Each structure stands twice: as structure tokens, then as C-alpha cells.
Amino acid sequence: MEETRSQPRLADALSKQLLLKGLLAYSAFGACQVLYRLLRGWRESLRMRDMLADIPASKGNEAPMSWVKEMRKNFHRANDWRYEICEGMPICKNVGFRWNPGGFQVICGEPDMVRHFLKDAFDTYTKGVPSGENPFFIYFQEFLGDGIFTVRHGLGSDDDGKAWTQMRKISAQIFNRKNFNSLMQDVFVEKAESLRSFLSRPEVQKEPVDLQMGFFNFTMDSIMKIFFGEDSSTVMGKQNRYGEAFDNAQGAMRQHMVKSISFNLIASTFLPWPFSSPSGGGLARMLWDATSPTYREFTSELAVIHDEADRLVKECLADPKFETRRDLLALFLQAQKEIKFTTQFVKDMVLNLIIAGRDTTACLLSWMFYEISRDPEVQKRLHDEIDRKSPAGTSMDLKSLSHNELPYLHAVIYETLRLWPPVPVDSKVAFADDVLPGGWKVPRGTTLVFCPLVEDVGWKEARSHTTFKASACCGCDIDFAVLWYNMGRDPVRYPDPLAFKPERWIPFTAPPHHEFPVFQAGPRICLGMDMAIFEAKIAAVELLRHLRFELKAGQSITYGTKITMNVKSGDKEELLVWVKKR
Numbered sequence: 001m002e003e004t005r006s007q008p009r010l011a012d013a014l015s016k017q018l019l020l021k022g023l024l025a026y027s028a029f030g031a032c033q034v035l036y037r038l039l040r041g042w043r044e045s046l047r048m049r050d051m052l053a054d055i056p057a058s059k060g061n062e063a064p065m066s067w068v069k070e071m072r073k074n075f076h077r078a079n080d081w082r083y084e085i086c087e088g089m090p091i092c093k094n095v096g097f098r099w100n101p102g103g104f105q106v107i108c109g110e111p112d113m114v115r116h117f118l119k120d121a122f123d124t125y126t127k128g129v130p131s132g133e134n135p136f137f138i139y140f141q142e143f144l145g146d147g148i149f150t151v152r153h154g155l156g157s158d159d160d161g162k163a164w165t166q167m168r169k170i171s172a173q174i175f176n177r178k179n180f181n182s183l184m185q186d187v188f189v190e191k192a193e194s195l196r197s198f199l200s201r202p203e204v205q206k207e208p209v210d211l212q213m214g215f216f217n218f219t220m221d222s223i224m225k226i227f228f229g230e231d232s233s234t235v236m237g238k239q240n241r242y243g244e245a246f247d248n249a250q251g252a253m254r255q256h257m258v259k260s261i262s263f264n265l266i267a268s269t270f271l272p273w274p275f276s277s278p279s280g281g282g283l284a285r286m287l288w289d290a291t292s293p294t295y296r297e298f299t300s301e302l303a304v305i306h307d308e309a310d311r312l313v314k315e316c317l318a319d320p321k322f323e324t325r326r327d328l329l330a331l332f333l334q335a336q337k338e339i340k341f342t343t344q345f346v347k348d349m350v351l352n353l354i355i356a357g358r359d360t361t362a363c364l365l366s367w368m369f370y371e372i373s374r375d376p377e378v379q380k381r382l383h384d385e386i387d388r389k390s391p392a393g394t395s396m397d398l399k400s401l402s403h404n405e406l407p408y409l410h411a412v413i414y415e416t417l418r419l420w421p422p423v424p425v426d427s428k429v430a431f432a433d434d435v436l437p438g439g440w441k442v443p444r445g446t447t448l449v450f451c452p453l454v455e456d457v458g459w460k461e462a463r464s465h466t467t468f469k470a471s472a473c474c475g476c477d478i479d480f481a482v483l484w485y486n487m488g489r490d491p492v493r494y495p496d497p498l499a500f501k502p503e504r505w506i507p508f509t510a511p512p513h514h515e516f517p518v519f520q521a522g523p524r525i526c527l528g529m530d531m532a533i534f535e536a537k538i539a540a541v542e543l544l545r546h547l548r549f550e551l552k553a554g555q556s557i558t559y560g561t562k563i564t565m566n567v568k569s570g571d572k573e574e575l576l577v578w579v580k581k582r
């Protein structure tokens with residue numbers, strides 16, 4: 001009897017002992033892991049600090065990681081803040097923590113440097129790896145999956161860049177001259193006519209209209225047709241849940257990403273497995289994400305996007321004409337047999353191409369019409385040129401819309417891209433130690449950021465004369481920036497830089513890509529560059545043949561919060577314009 005009563009007590013004591021031992025073992029393991037990470041981080045950070053010692057810190061950001069705090073404070077004017085911290089310096093750095101190598105950035109200001117890391121040393125610099133040290137890429141990858149925008153090439157890739165080469169090769173098939181003058185031309189003209197007919201409605205012309213929304217709908221409808229063979233009519237007011245989900249997911253992702261930088265850096269260093277991991281995962285991040293309303297919004301919108309991508313892929317595969325289809329989705333699915341892409345991969349590609357093709361060109365058109373509708377002289381010159389060279393009823397193709405035929409229109413587009421680059425920031429990460437032109441050392445793991453070659457003279461003075469009001473913007477920022485935005489505003493290269501002067505592009509000589517990296521440069525230069533310009537020209541000619549535009553007075557115009565730089569009026573992402581028949 002005595003013996004049977006003592007058995008549970010013994011089992012209790014044994015399990016308590018086991019628990020205690022387990023806890024002790026886990027504490028020892030956790031402490032060793034944190035210590036190891038700290039030592040490793042400290043050693044790597046020291047090495048980076050030593051190698052970067054010759055490069056001056058960006059203005060106001062001398063203390064380790066102080067730039068993150070400053071960046072947060074300046075979310076509402078992210079692009080201008082980036083200009084100010086490297087003003088007058090051809091190269092500067094943002095300093096990371098002493099115990100984590102993740103926060104080091106080098107901001108380059110000279111086209112030679114840009115050329116070096118986008119072209120000459122192409123294999124050394126690529127996209128970052130999502131990790132605790134690079135929290136920006138965690139969410140970016142979650143959004144874009146394994147598509148062309150996230151895939152790494154060169155030293156940073158596991159497959160020697162094969163996946164990127166294949167994606168690029170297949171995508172490039174759609175951007176040939178034959179397609180421009182048939183499929184693309186037909187689609188752009190049809191969708192531009194729809195937009196023009198919508199804007200010509202008397203009820204639409206009674207009130208100022210959000211022209212930016214019109215352009216996002218126009219580019220969405222065009223992309224759906226060219227890339228996926230699908231007819232959508234958002235331009236005519238038909239709702240597109242996909243487009244909305246896309247915008248909401250982008251906005252929420254960026255907000256959450258910025259909010260999470262410090263948390264991810266700290267958690268991945270100081271919390272042991274399974275609460276965190278150097279790859280950026282772990283229970284702590286799961287909890288952090290799950291309790292964030294912006295993250296929940298991001299994932300629920302992402303689910304809508306994925307369902308839609310699923311539908312597009314299924315319908316394409318079931319199409320009896322599948323084998324003869326030439327839209328981009330069909331090309332990828334046809335190639336799947338030989339290259340063994342997974343269906344998930346094709347879906348990611350779909351998503352990447354929509355972001356590439358829809359938002360960028362819509363931003364270009366929005367800023368272009370912002371400039372046109374606030375300057376009657378520019379609009380008059382465009383009307384005159386179009387009336388003379390491309391009146392209603394004449395066809396629009398690559399030749400008739402070239403810079404030789406319509407030099408002023410071409411110049412307006414380049415001037416818009418200079419002042420309002422649709423992708424104002426971007427970055428590359430060094431995967432090996434390197435030396436930049438000028439002898440500046442760059443350690444492995446540094447994020448390379450571009451900055452313009454800016455002189456102190458000129459910029460401030462020009463700014464004081466501008467009518468652009470960078471107020472009331474609640475835009476957020478990303479931590480790794482490539483400053484296309486600022487390069488276009490360099491007063492040395494572009495005198496009177498803030499003035500909209502299309503004449504500076506006449507006669508037109510294409511600028512070297514590393515000096516004007518609006519479409520990036522080197523082997524990963526934008527694939528859709530010619531398509532975007534062609535599309536913007538067709539839309540502009542079609543609208544200006546029939547309509548005139550006047551900016552609604554009293555708007556405080558600035559830039560918005562998306563990855564691509566859209567127009568913001570007050571606290572709304574819109575561009576209100578009066579549209580009238582000519």
C-alpha cells in the first residue's frame with residue numbers, strides 16, 4: 001500500500017527534475033547562442049566599421065543606427081530627407097549597430113559608382129537575402145515571392161543566377177518589335193480610347209476627376225490583356241478587386257516593414273531559438289506580425305491576390321487555344337514543360353509583372369499630367385505638336401511616336417521621369433568585399449545606396465523658387481535607398497533643377513543609363529522601358545487630341561507612400577483635374 005502511494009510522488013519528482021534540467025539546458029543553450037550571435041555580430045560589425053572608416057557619415061547620422069530614428073521621423077518627406085542627409089557629399093555612409101552588421105549602408109553619389117555596382121561588378125551586387133539582419137527583404141519577399149524582382153544573381157545566388165537568366169529570357173520574348181506594333185499597339189490604343197471616352201462624359205466633366213485613378217485603371221487593363229490575355233474594363237468604372245487588393249497589400253506591407261526594422265534586428269540577435277532565428281523567422285516574429293493590424297491587412301489582401309493569380313493560371317491552362325497563345329503567362333506556362341517551373345513560381349512571376357507594368361507607368365502618366373495640367377504653355381505646345389503630327393484618325397506606332405516625329409512629347413516624358421522617377425529608391429547588397437571607383441572600400445554585407453552628385457550651390461536656391469509643396473505627406477520609407485529621385489535633381493547636371501523644362505531634352509540624346517538610372521542600368525535594366533514610354537505616348541496623344549486639362553486649384557501636391565512614387569493631394573492618393581473638351 002505504502003509502495004503504491006509513493007510511486008506517483010516519485011514520478012512527480014522525476015518529471016519536475018526533468019523539467020528543471022530541460023530548462024537549465026535550454027537556458028545554457030540560449031545563452032551560448034545569443035553570446036555567439038553577439039560575438040559574431042560584433043566581429044563582423046567591427047570589420048565593416050574598419051573598412052568603411054574613410055567614408056564620412058551622412059549628415060546628422062554619426063551615431064550607430066541613428067539614421068533609422070531619423071528616417072522614421074521623416075517618413076512624410078522620405079525622398080527629400082534622403083537628399084538632405086547626403087547633400088554635397090559624393091559618398092557617405094549610414095552606420096549600423098556595434099553588435100549587428102545589418103544596418104550599414106553606403107550612399108553613392110557619382111554615376112561612376114552607380115555604373116560600377118550595376119554593371120561592371122554586376123556579379124558582386126544583387127538583391128538582399130531575407131534575414132534578421134536584412135528585415136526589409138523579409139516582407140518584400142513575402143509580398144513578391146520568387147519572382148524576377150526578388151531573385152538574386154551572381155555571388156548572392158545559389159544557382160549562379162540561372163533562375164534570373166531564365167525569367168529574363170522568357171519575359172524578353174514579349175518585348176520584341178513585332179509585338180510592339182501589333183499586340184501592344186492594339187491594346188494600348190483600345191484602352192486609351194476607353195479612358196478618353198470615359199473622361200469625355202458630360203457627368204465626368206462636371207467635377208474635377210481623379211486622373212491618377214484613371215491612369216492606374218488604364219495600365220491595369222492594358223497589362224491584363226497583354227500579359228494574361230484577359231479583358232478587364234476598370235477604366236470604364238468596372239471594379240477590379242485584384243487592383244484594389246494589390247494597392248492595399250503594398251501600402252500595408254511597407255508600413256509594417258518600416259515599423260518592424262528595429263524589432264527584427266533586436267529579436268534575431270537577442271532571442272534564442274525558437275523565439276527567433278538569424279533567418280528572420282521564429283515565434284517572436286510570428287507573434288509580432290500576428291498582433292499587428294497592418295500585417296493582418298497585408299496578409300488578407302495577399303490572399304485575394306493569390307486567389308486571382310491561381311484563377312489566371314488555371315484558366316490559361318484550360319484554354320483550348322493555350323498552345324498558340326502568345327501572352328506572357330502562356331509563354332511561361334508553355335516553358336514550364338522544359339524548365340520545370342513550379343506553378344507557384346509562375347504565379348509569383350505574374351504578380352511581379354503586374355507591379356512592374358502597372359504602377360510604374362501609371363505614376364509616370366500621373367506626374368506627366370500633373371505638369372501638363374498646371375502649365376498651360378506646356379499643354380499648348382503639346383496640343384500644337386499633336387495636331388500637326390498626329391491628329392485624330394492617324395495611326396500610332398513606334399515610328400510615328402518616335403522622338404524624331406514628336407520631339408516635344410518625348411521631351412515632356414523625359415522631363416517627367418527626371419523630376420518624378422516612378423521608382424525613386426532602390427538598392428543592392430555587396431556579397432563580397434569590393435572597392436568602388438575613387439578607392440572607397442566596401443565590405444561584404446553593406447547595402448549600396450545611390451546618391452546624386454550634388455553641389456551645395458544651386459539646389460537650395462532652386463528649391464526656394466519652386467511651387468512644389470512637400471507638405472502633409474505621410475509617406476513611409478524603406479531602409480535601403482538608391483536615390484534616383486535625387487540624381488535627377490542634381491543642379492550641376494540639370495541647371496535650374498526643379499523647373500519643368502522639356503526643352504532641355506531637345507534635340508534628344510539618350511542619357512547613359514548610369515547617369516539617368518530611372519530604369520536602372522546594367523544587365524538588370526528594366527525590361528519594359530520601351531513599352532512604358534510607348535504606352536505613355538499612346539495614352540497622352542489619345543487624350544490630348546480631344547481634351548484639355550486644368551489642375552484643380554488649392555491642392556497640396558506631394559508624393560505618396562507606395563513603392564512606386566505616386567501623386568498625393570493633401571492626405572489622399574489622388575490627382576484632381578478639370579477635364580474639358582477642346
Ligand code: HEM
Pocket residue numbers: 148149168171353356357358360361364421422423426427517518519520523524525526527528529531532533
Ligand atoms: C516608367 C515606367 C517604368 C519604370 C520607371 C521602371 C523602372 C524599373 C526599375 C528601376 C527596375 C529595377 C528594379 C530592381 O530590380 O531593383 C525595373 C526592373 C524591371 N522592370 Fe521596369 N519600369 C517601368 C516600366 C516597366 C514595364 C511597363 C514593365 C513591363 C512589364 C517593366 C518590367 C520590368 C522587369 C521585368 C524588371 C526586372 C528586370 C530584371 O531584374 O532583370 N517595367 N524597372
